Amino acid sequence: MTSVDGRTDTRGAAPGTPAPPGTQRPWRAFALLAVAYFMTAVDLLIVNVALPTLGTKLHFAESDLQWVVTAYAITFGGFLLLGGRTADLLGRRRMFTAGLALFTAASLACALATSGTFLIVMRGLQGLGAAAVLPAALSIVMNMFPEGAERNKALGIWGAVGASGATFGVLAGGALTRYAGWPYIFYLNVVIGGVALLLVRRVVPESTVVPEGGQLAAGRRYDPLGAVTVTGALVLAVYAISQAPTVGWTAARTLVLLASAAVLLAAFVVVEARAQAPLLPLRLFRLKTLAGSNAVGFLLGASFYGYIFIGTLYMQQVLHYSAMTTGLAWLTVGLTGVVLAGPAQILVTRASVRLVMAAGMTLTGAGILWATQAPAHGGFLANLAGPFFLTGTVTWVFIPVSIGALVGVTERDAGIASGLIDSSQQLGGAIGIAVASTVAAARSRAMLGHGRAAADALTGGFHQALWVCGLVGLAAVPVALLLVRGLSNTEAGTEAEAATALPD
Structure with a gap:
């Protein structure tokens, strides 16, 4: 069978046809993809502990350091949906390679x-590359x-990689800043990214959505209005939320930006309901486990x-x-997450996504409140080691969320899902950091x-901000129990049939 762009899909291929790279040794391809994912996850927080050094070396104003x-967060979060759908249409390996090269x-x-100023612009381009790489x-x-x-x-x-990326990012940022200098935070990406680019065509398979009937034009219909409205809404929302702690949540600028984001999001829903080839097919939300996993993922972030x-600032x-x-202290969370990754995967397979997700959010929320x-x-040993080890159970959330978000999703929607x-x-992370910052600053001033x-x-x-973070985490528990179904092939198939039986 041939894909939209002429590449061969091994499913249904003639006997004796050489298999594309990655299809015979998928775990080798997986290792390369996971390394790239880890690199983008690490970059979310790797610069945090280096901000004071960056401010001194590059003569940043204190108010500009947050940029x-x-x-990175604005372009990363704002362009993920567009990156996912573009990967579906143009080829996932092609999009992965382009995003990795840009990153x-x-x-x-x-x-x-x-x-x-130059550093901030380049960080934005890093986020844009990551938005292409991840989906x-x-x-x-x-x-x-x-x-x-x-x-x-x-x-x-994959979930364990995401869970450990943030904490290892803080450790790597601290070590490199102290022993090598702040530029090596970014040189690390250059080395890893360069090696990955050399290997990607050898080990990673290409996959592209094959349209019904094999029509090229049908398979590559784009949704420009949907792309503009949702990307604009996400970018405005992330920008407004990230700036709210500085300018105020009730400031006119914050309210106007959030209102504009809401209007664009509403317009996006209307556009998607009417589009022939929507950027985000609304039928996906008929998959109860997908919808619930995304809700939990938002609260998790x-x-x-x-x-x-907040813990880093404390x-x-x-x-x-x-x-x-600081980085070494956070290593306890990352190592605990890695150790618990295997049991989490086994429990998800043998029990259910819902129960593991709810247990993980309960333990993580309790650790934050501790x-x-x-x-x-x-x-550290007297006051932080216990909470840090307990919050390492966040792996038990990242893993089922990653699995549940793709239950019943067909190949054509893999990128967008x-x-x-x-x-x-x-987006959850951007909102959580902004709210936590506001709460901490207001309480400290008082x-x-x-x-x-x-x-x-x-x-x-910091205590009051952590109370908010912990309670938000615990709020995800009833969401998981009510909206997420157990993971079984029968349920997945039933959800997929229900989603695809109805028009977009």
């Missing part, structure tokens, strides 16, 4: 930056492994990324940990106004 993180080139430019990579993984135990194993490892952000500003020490007891003059779950987590010491005021603000 080093925000520029690697932008990383090199970041390392060579001599001004803050393409995940949809390739989905299509390399048939639904069932083998795919669950692959997606289990809001709680866990906000927790890492260790550096209150306990006065160095960047390296961290609210850390005092202003505490220590992958982009959707990535978007949910990234305590300072009442004459409290600076360390006590900062700690009080």
